[in-house]
Amino acid sequence: MEREKITTVDYLDVTVVRSADRIKRYEIRPVFPEGFLRISENTVETGTVYFPGKFSLDDILRDISKVEAE
Numbered sequence: 826m827e828r829e830k831i832t833t834v835d836y837l838d839v840t841v842v843r844s845a846d847r848i849k850r851y852e853i854r855p856v857f858p859e860g861f862l863r864i865s866e867n868t869v870e871t872g873t874v875y876f877p878g879k880f881s882l883d884d885i886l887r888d889i890s891k892v893e894a895e
Contacts, residue, residue: 826843827843827844828840828842829843831882836857837853837855837861837886837889838853838854839851839853840853841882842878850876850877851876851885852874853885855892857892859892861889861890862891863889864888865888869892
């Protein structure tokens with residue numbers, strides 16, 4: 826398996842894990858300690874969240890928003 830780090834938004838660290846040119850999963854971590862909001866789950870994530878490779882990265886990112894510190 827190979828891992829590739831992608832920069833898509835400034836508040837996330839996104840890694841794609843591939844096997845034989847097939848995406849197995851996405852590993853998404855917040856860059857900032859506040860975490861990131863999963864809109865569909867209505868939860869704030871502060872650790873690594875794994876998404877299946879069958880999801881598109883665009884769909885995943887549409888469901889994630891930056892947590893604004895208040």
